[in-house]
Amino acid sequence: MSYGKYLIVFAQAHHEFRIPELHSVASLYGFDISLPKGEIETDRPYMVVGLADEKHARQLAKRCILIKAIYEFYAQGSTYEELHTRNRANQALWTRYKLDTSFKFFVTAFNHKIPQDRQRQVVESFSYMDFLGKIDMKKPDITLGCFEEYIEKRGLIRDRHDGDGQFQQAYFGRLIEEGSARVLVKMFDVKKRQYFGNTSMESEVSLLMANQTLASPGKLIYDPFLGTGSMAYPVAYFGAQVFGSDIDGRQMRGKGSTPGVFRAAAQYGVSARILDLLTFDVTHNPWRCGGLFDAIVTDPPYGVRAGAKRLGRKKELDPERQALYWEHRNNPRPDDQPYIPPTKPYELSNLAVDLVQLARYLLKPGGRLVFFLPTVTEEYEEIDVQSMLCEGMEVIANSLQDFGSWGRRLVTILKTTTDSYSPPTFDLNTLEDASSSQHVPAHRDFREKYFQGFKPPAI
Template identity: 40%
Template sequence: MPKFIVHFVHFHTDFRRAELEALSRLEGVAVECDEQTGGDDSPFLVVEVASAEAAARLVRRGILVRSIAEYWGSGATYDEVFAEVRRRPERWAEHAQRSFRFTVEAFGRTLTQAEKVAVIESFSFLGLEGPIRMHGAETEFLVCEEHGDPPVRNGPKRVWFGRVVGRGSRHLIDRFDVKKRRYLGNTTMDAELSLIMANQALARPGALVYDPFVGTGSFLLTCAHFGAHTVGSDIDGRQIRGTAGFRRGVDGLQANLAQYQLAGRVVGTAVFDICHHPWRPGPLFDAIVTDPPYGVRAGAKRLGRREGSAPRPGRSPDCYPPTVPYEMSDVIRDLLDFATDKLVVGGRLVYWLPTVADEYEPADVPQHPALRLVANSEQPFGGWSRRLITMEKTAQAAGSAADSAAPAHRNFRDRYFAGFERKDPTY
């Protein structure tokens, strides 16, 4: 199969391959990766895809993909690149009369304008006779110097050259930028990560996606943008409705639906505890996408009474029921059990798992016999990390989630505010 160069952005590096795998599933494009490329220290991954059209389709929803280029050559020096390009003269002859442009970039250093011009002129042997167009060119060539992170001395580690055939959808980060959003909460998820999660969940037209800790509805918006119908719930309805319940006007989640014109794809929201939900038994959702509360910016609660407490005499039946703290490991265990029952076979659970960095082990990720771990991507914050966990339902099965004896997310809130100073055996 033809080879292509995937040009990633160079952050959230642990998420890039997981998103590419999800894009492959979404678009039905088979991909073979060159494992000698695309490490955490490089934004370039060489892949084999059936055609340029399939390559463009593969990355068109990509959030961490800048572009994909038909592979024409690479090497430690420009001479090595030129030699490889010259082996296929029929390929560049095809573009000789078309309008064109060159994009010259470097990873690990900044090229001057004079250096870029010199690079472009070094490819004069291609014999391009068409007009140069900076916008709307029929053919775009990409030249990338990879200097490394940190950069190496005495020139680039590798030079990449190819013809751009497709781009990702990084413009959506600006569209859903939380700074431009009409309604926010203290737990509103970053737009870039929300979009990545929508891809991980395989959000698509015809799918039904659910967020059981919906908050201000970030995941409802991004999944709906990709065509899915979405629904959400939360134990605290104040975040969903904002102040709309107390004054006139559009507020809360409804303000965001109006802003992005997505009201037709958001089925609705409800207020209830996931442990006491009204959903009918059996499979219902194609994906569950959520950020469970772990007590840093918002505390986790569930319905219940503290030990030894009793109902107040004469209290109205219309009052809010009492709640109790909801420990993080219990939240995740219940979430996996819920997903096992409510996901269709092949459906995905995508959620954030906070962990104490120094104590995390892969075995800490809760498992369920009916759920297969697809991806585990880390976003580090120093003493702790949060991990984007993607699981796929493989069978309709009973049983409960298995948890290790002392996972690195147990009693996370207490550990966070204690500064991760110690590891208590009771944790």
């Protein structure tokens, strides 16, 4: 298959999420994308990729959250002499626009401000293209862009034009599509949401998670730790039907006659796509058959702002209280108060293993589990994620959001098997016995490590 070359201009955020998002959106629309060979520097603002059709570039620009624009790629070079030589060699790409096409031409730079007089010089240096159409700066038929990339000089005291012309690379191409998905970041801004909590996920990350699920019309997606619904809204906005559950129904309900999640969903016009919300412990779930969902997306609580819980007691009751417990279970309480089952902490490493096994049971073949896993930067190893896997589940993306001494990894796991499996037992004793002989992941006891400042405990 022959690929045309396209220049992607990225937003400077979440560098490690770029490649997984490109692959996910390409998979969603059913096309292949050819990435640069060798090690990819994901923190650079420009990337040249291969696509079989221009419509694929438009699909990427309309769905990828991290894309600002996509251009048909004409040439690049470390000097303008080199760029012009390559652009002349590719004139078959642009000669069709020479005669009667109105156009706009602009020059810009990353990490630098180009003086206006040199911008004019750069534009004039492309005069050999001999475009005869009208210059139209408002509604041109085509837009030509030239981009200079400079090394970052943050923290240095300098004149705004220092080092002008000393760029790493210059790129040139024709605009295909502006990135229209970026506006969704402001649309889903948590500060503007009618219902949110102290653990609500920021909008840009929740949108990236939604793209990892391949959310689209006809898909059924589940969040087992729904909370205030941060992942549900963008997933539903992209057309999927959403089901949510949480052990604490108060997080989903909030105050008021209408549950908070439904109020926020109505704000985005997607309340009809929130199928239902149920309160239950995921380790004591009501699912009686598997293969239900196209994706599971969630941000499990890991104890910094809110800790994960599961049904059970930290300590066994003494005989007297045990007898009182059974009396209240079998007979109405004197004060007519409902029975509230006790909960105990749900250790993160156990939760992660359980979540993968639950996903294998509930996902359709080819379905995806997308979730965040907090990690200690100095202790993390690749095996930490691999050790969570079970037969039939494969990691296809693992992107770090770095906070310094710790970070959180957006992990995407694909169900590769078509076999049927029994529901997971969530047996803590089995997990504890296995952990004594297997790898101990760095995210175990993450809450305690976080509040110790990631320092070794005092001896």
